[in-house]
Amino acid sequence: MLCHQETTSALENGPFTLNDLQELLSFLNSATTGPNSGSVDERKRRRMISNRESARRSRWRKKRHLEELTEQMNRFTAENRELKNQLSQVVNQCHLVRMENQRLRSECADLKTRLSRLYGTLKLQQQQQQQQY
DSSP states (O other), X not given: OOOHHHHHHHHHTSSSOHHHHHXXXXXXXXXXXXXXXXXXXXXXXXXXXXXXXHHHHHHHHHHHHHHHHHXXXXXXXXXXXHHHHHHHHHHHHHHHHHHHXXXXXXXXXXXXXXXXXXXXXXXXXXXXXXXXX
């Protein structure tokens, strides 16, 4: 059998506060010792205890909801950071591809110019050969 102190410390860690437990014990003691003449007071006390329990559950739900929102915010923050990193990598890659594309276009224009000059030189040589015959 648990002693009073062990029972109190075990119950304090549960969903009830020490004050809640003391009020409940007080109510139970008065309900077993008091006559029926206090039925109105008894209903008021029951209602008070019920209201306090309801408020305790409401606070617990609110706390749990806040914890869930905080966890969700942390997940979204991490996901946002990862997406920003990915976007930065894609932007850098895009910049490199654009620079490479510009270099290739420039090289293509140079090669077209060289090819045009070579065609001109070849045509000139062909004309000179025809004139020799």
